[in-house]
Amino acid sequence: MYKLLIVDDESEIRQGLEALDWESMGIQIVGCCENGLIAYQRIQVEIVDILLTDIRMPFMDGLELIQQVARRYPYIKTVILTGHDDFSYAKQGIRSGVSDFLLKPVNDGDIQQTFRRITKELDEMRLVEVRNTALERKAKLSAYFLRQRFMQKMLFQSLSPDEIEEGCSEGEMTLESERYAVMIMRLDRKLEQENYYSHREWDLIMFALDNIFTEVWDSESHGYHWIDSGTGKCYLLCTNSQLLKRPGEEPSMLAEKAAAITESFHRIRGLILSTLSTGIGPVVAQASQIWLSCRTIDQSLTANPQKQITIAERILLAQPEVVKNDSMRRGPETSLKEESAQAIIESVKRYIDQNYERSITLQDVAEHLHFNANYLSSLFRKVTGTNYIHYLTDCRMRQAIKLLQHSSYKVYEISEMVGYSTPAYFIDLFRKHTGNTPHEFRSRLGMP
Numbered sequence: 001m002y003k004l005l006i007v008d009d010e011s012e013i014r015q016g017l018e019a020l021d022w023e024s025m026g027i028q029i030v031g032c033c034e035n036g037l038i039a040y041q042r043i044q045v046e047i048v049d050i051l052l053t054d055i056r057m058p059f060m061d062g063l064e065l066i067q068q069v070a071r072r073y074p075y076i077k078t079v080i081l082t083g084h085d086d087f088s089y090a091k092q093g094i095r096s097g098v099s100d101f102l103l104k105p106v107n108d109g110d111i112q113q114t115f116r117r118i119t120k121e122l123d124e125m126r127l128v129e130v131r132n133t134a135l136e137r138k139a140k141l142s143a144y145f146l147r148q149r150f151m152q153k154m155l156f157q158s159l160s161p162d163e164i165e166e167g168c169s170e171g172e173m174t175l176e177s178e179r180y181a182v183m184i185m186r187l188d189r190k191l192e193q194e195n196y197y198s199h200r201e202w203d204l205i206m207f208a209l210d211n212i213f214t215e216v217w218d219s220e221s222h223g224y225h226w227i228d229s230g231t232g233k234c235y236l237l238c239t240n241s242q243l244l245k246r247p248g249e250e251p252s253m254l255a256e257k258a259a260a261i262t263e264s265f266h267r268i269r270g271l272i273l274s275t276l277s278t279g280i281g282p283v284v285a286q287a288s289q290i291w292l293s294c295r296t297i298d299q300s301l302t303a304n305p306q307k308q309i310t311i312a313e314r315i316l317l318a319q320p321e322v323v324k325n326d327s328m329r330r331g332p333e334t335s336l337k338e339e340s341a342q343a344i345i346e347s348v349k350r351y352i353d354q355n356y357e358r359s360i361t362l363q364d365v366a367e368h369l370h371f372n373a374n375y376l377s378s379l380f381r382k383v384t385g386t387n388y389i390h391y392l393t394d395c396r397m398r399q400a401i402k403l404l405q406h407s408s409y410k411v412y413e414i415s416e417m418v419g420y421s422t423p424a425y426f427i428d429l430f431r432k433h434t435g436n437t438p439h440e441f442r443s444r445l446g447m448p
Contacts, residue, residue, distance in 0.1 A: 001028040002119055003046075007039040007053040007065065008032075008081070013104075017052070017081075020108065025115050036060030037268070040068055041207045048076055050118060055082040059208070059268055068211075070097050077118050081106065142359045143421045147171030151226035154287070155182065155235055155294045162377065162387060164287050169389040170361050172425040173224060175287040179244040182281040182294040183258055184301055185234040189274030201271070202232075208268050209234060216264050222257065233298075237290060244283050254280055277301060344369065345383045348376070349391065356395045357419050362388050396420070397433045404442055411438045 004027045008014050014032040022029055030046055033039040037060040039053065051069060055062040066078050078097070083104035099121075100114045150167035153159065159167070168175055187205075189196055197205065206229050213225040213234060223239040238244060243254045258278050265276060281297030284290060351365055365388070366373035381387050396418040403414045415426035431437050436444065 001026055002049040002122055003028055003030045004050045004052060005030055005039060005042060005048045006032045007036060007051065007057070007062065009034050009054060009057040013054070020111060025112065026119050027115060036062060036065030037204065037208055040065055041204065043069060043073060049122060050115070051076055051078045052081055053078065055080060059271055066098060077122065079114060079118070143170070143172045146359065146361065147173060147224065148226055151224055151237065154290055155226060155237070156291055158291055159288060161288065165387070166362060166389050169393065170359070172420060172422045174425070174428060175239060177239040178241045179283050179285060180287060180290050180293065181238045181244055181254060181283045182290060182297060183236040183238060183254060184279045184297055185236070186277045186301060187232040187272060187274045188277055189272070190232040205232070205272055208271065212264050216261055235294065341379055341383050344371070345380055348380060348388070352392050352395055356392065356399060357417055359419060359421070360392070393429060393433070397430060400430060400438070401434070404438055405445060414438065
C-alpha cells in the first residue's frame with residue numbers, strides 16, 4: 001500500500017477526500033493536514049509516497065510545499081487539487097515535477113484515473129525500494145544533529161582547537177573565517193508569557209524557524225544557526241567575513257542582513273504572534289572566542305526586555321585569553337606500554353576503516369573500545385603524529401578517490417558512500433585534500 005498525505009485548509013474537502021475508496025487503488029491515507037507547514041513537518045517524520053495538496057493555504061502554500069518536497073524527497077509523487085483555474089499555478093507545479101493537476105470540484109472517476117496511473121508509475125519505477133534505501137542511508141548520517149550539538153557547545157563554552165576541529169568534522173561545518181560574530185533573534189512573546197503557546201504550536205514554531213534559518217542563513221553560506229527550544233532564542237553564527245568589518249571600520253553589514261531576515265518571518269506572523277528583538281555580538285577573530293560574542297550579546301538582550309529592540313555590540317578589539325576547558329582533562333587512564341598503545345591505535349584504525357561510510361564520532365570509537373574519549377584522542381595523536389579527525393578524513397578521501405576512478409557514481413552519491421551527508425562539504429574537503437574538486441579530478445582522468 002502506498003502512503004498518501006492530504007493537505008487542504010478546508011475541513012469539508014479533507015473529509016470528502018478521506019471518505020473515498022483509496023484502498024481499492026492500493027493507497028492508504030496516513031494523514032490530513034490543514035496547511036503546508038504542518039504537512040512538511042509530517043513528511044519529515046513519516047513515510048509518504050504521494051502528496052495531494054491544495055495551493056492557497058496559510059503559513060506555507062501548496063507550491064512552496066511542493067518545492068520543498070521536490071528538493072528533499074524527490075521520490076514523492078505530488079498532485080495539485082485546487083479550485084483556482086489559473087494555468088500559472090500549473091506551470092509552476094510542472095517545473096517542480098508535479099504528477100497531475102486536478103481542478104475542484106473533481107469527480108471520483110478523475111481521481112481514480114489519476115491515482116491508478118501514479119501507483120502504476122511507482123510500481124514500474126520501484127521507487128518504494130529507492131525510498132527505503134535512501135532512508136536507510138540517511139539514518140546513518142546524523143551530521144545535522146551533531147552540528148546542532150556542537151553549535152550549542154561552541155556558543156556557550158570555550159573549546160580547544162582540537163575540540164573545534166572535531167566538532168566541525170562531525171557536524172560538517174567550515175570555520176575558516178577571519179572574523180566571527182553571533183546574532184540573536186528573540187521572540188518577545190515567549191519572554192512576556194512563557195506559557196502563551198500550546199505544546200503543539202510551539203513545536204510547529206520551532207520547526208518553522210529551523211526551516212527559515214536553514215533557507216535564508218545556512219544555505220546562503222552566511223554561517224550556521226542553533227535554536228534554544230526552551231526559550232525560542234535563535235542564535236545565528238556569522239562566518240561570512242564580508243558581512244563583518246574589521247576592528248576600527250564602519251558598522252558591519254550584518255545589521256542590514258538581520259533586517260532582511262526578519263522579512264522572512266512575515267509568512268508565519270500569524271503563527272508566532274510576536275514582535276522580534278535582535279542583538280548582534282562583538283566581532284571576534286578566532287573560532288575559540290565565539291562564545292564571548294554570544295555571551296556579550298546574550299547578556300545585553302537579557303538586560304533589555306523591551307520589545308523590538310536592536311542591539312549592536314562594538315567590535316571586540318582585545319583578544320581575551322581563552323578559558324581553560326575542563327573537558328580536556330584526562331580520564332582515569334594514566335599510562336600504557338608502547339606496544340599496548342600501538343595495539344589500541346590499530347584497533348581504532350580498524351574501526352574507522354570498517355565504519356567510515358557512516359557518521360562516526362570519537363565518542364563512538366571510545367565507547368566501542370571502552371576508553372575515555374579525551375584520553376583516546378591524546379593517545380592517537382601521540383602514537384600517530386596526527387589526530388583522529390585527520391585520519392578519518394584521509395580514510396574517506398582515499399575511498400572517494402577509488403570510487404571516482406573506478407565507478408560511475410555521481411558526486412553526491414559518493415559523498416554519502418564515504419560518510420558525508422552534505423555534498424558541498426565533501427567537495428570542499430576533497431578540493432583541500434587533492435587540490436581539485438571531484439569533477440576536476442575525473443576530468444583529469446578523462447572521465448565524464
